[in-house]
Amino acid sequence: MTTPDFSLLETVRLRRPLVHCVSNIVSAGDCANLALAAGASPVMAQAPEEMEAIAAASAAAVLNTGTPDEEKFQACLLRGQAGVRLGRPVILDPVGVGASPWRLERAEALLAAFTPSLLRVNLGEAQALLHQESQEQGVDSPAAGTPAQRAETARRLSRERGTAVLLSGAEDLVSDGDSLWKISGGSPRTAQITGTGCMLSVLCGVFAAVEEDILTAAVTAAAFWKACAHRAEALAGERGPGSFRAALLDAAGTLTAKDCARETQRL
Numbered sequence: 001m002t003t004p005d006f007s008l009l010e011t012v013r014l015r016r017p018l019v020h021c022v023s024n025i026v027s028a029g030d031c032a033n034l035a036l037a038a039g040a041s042p043v044m045a046q047a048p049e050e051m052e053a054i055a056a057a058s059a060a061a062v063l064n065t066g067t068p069d070e071e072k073f074q075a076c077l078l079r080g081q082a083g084v085r086l087g088r089p090v091i092l093d094p095v096g097v098g099a100s101p102w103r104l105e106r107a108e109a110l111l112a113a114f115t116p117s118l119l120r121v122n123l124g125e126a127q128a129l130l131h132q133e134s135q136e137q138g139v140d141s142p143a144a145g146t147p148a149q150r151a152e153t154a155r156r157l158s159r160e161r162g163t164a165v166l167l168s169g170a171e172d173l174v175s176d177g178d179s180l181w182k183i184s185g186g187s188p189r190t191a192q193i194t195g196t197g198c199m200l201s202v203l204c205g206v207f208a209a210v211e212e213d214i215l216t217a218a219v220t221a222a223a224f225w226k227a228c229a230h231r232a233e234a235l236a237g238e239r240g241p242g243s244f245r246a247a248l249l250d251a252a253g254t255l256t257a258k259d260c261a262r263e264t265q266r267l
Helices: 007-015 028-038 048-057 070-086 101-113 123-129 147-161 188-192 196-208 214-236 241-254 257-265
Strands: 018-022 041-043 060-064 090-093 118-121 164-167 172-175 180-183
Touching: 007 028, 007 196, 007 214, 007 257, 018 028, 018 048, 018 070, 018 196, 028 041, 028 196, 028 241, 048 070, 060 070, 060 196, 070 090, 070 101, 090 196, 101 123, 118 123, 118 147, 118 196, 118 214, 123 147, 123 164, 147 164, 147 172, 147 180, 164 214, 172 214, 180 214, 188 214, 188 241, 196 214, 214 241, 214 257
Parallel strands: 018 041, 018 060, 060 090, 090 118, 118 164
Antiparallel strands: 164 172, 172 180
């Protein structure tokens, strides 16, 4: 059974892997700072012209299609194909894929051109990729769905796309199409700030940079992010979302493997 391997946090901080993020304008800074806090070295290259060179230099890629345009989709296409060709992990985060027909069409073109190591989605994004009635509101997925619905959606998306899936929410689900791993905990306050899903995707890339098994990397990233959110809630106290956002980075930079293991045992 796949369980969180928090020793990977120590490995990341020792190796400082270069993680390439094609990010979006809303969350790019937070994603870069989170990667740094966790111990990795982020590079936020966006130009299609340098995708091959950055792919050769980096240990993992996180492709985020939020705030998209044609140039971004071209960069993601080139970077995804290069990563697969080099045998290095590629995490695809199709942000708000159901927000418009154009966005869905372009995301599906990416999936036709290469198979990512992991799809990190919310429920609405997963439903859009499955051509079900999506419950997205812009880039958000306000409807939680039933546990059974979410589990079946994660499994089906994994089977249809031939890759691992991390379906995030109050309870995160990781699936390989058959098995399903559940990661609970965290804090409801993550819904008060934007980009927490994007940041989770980056953590998947951070851990995949030092762990060959993508399921272990994804489960560990989800559990670590839940631990960070729980710690941040305590650090921020009754202060507002700005303090909670800063506390998330503080938690990511100070939590140890033992801290995370204790947090998980309490769930």
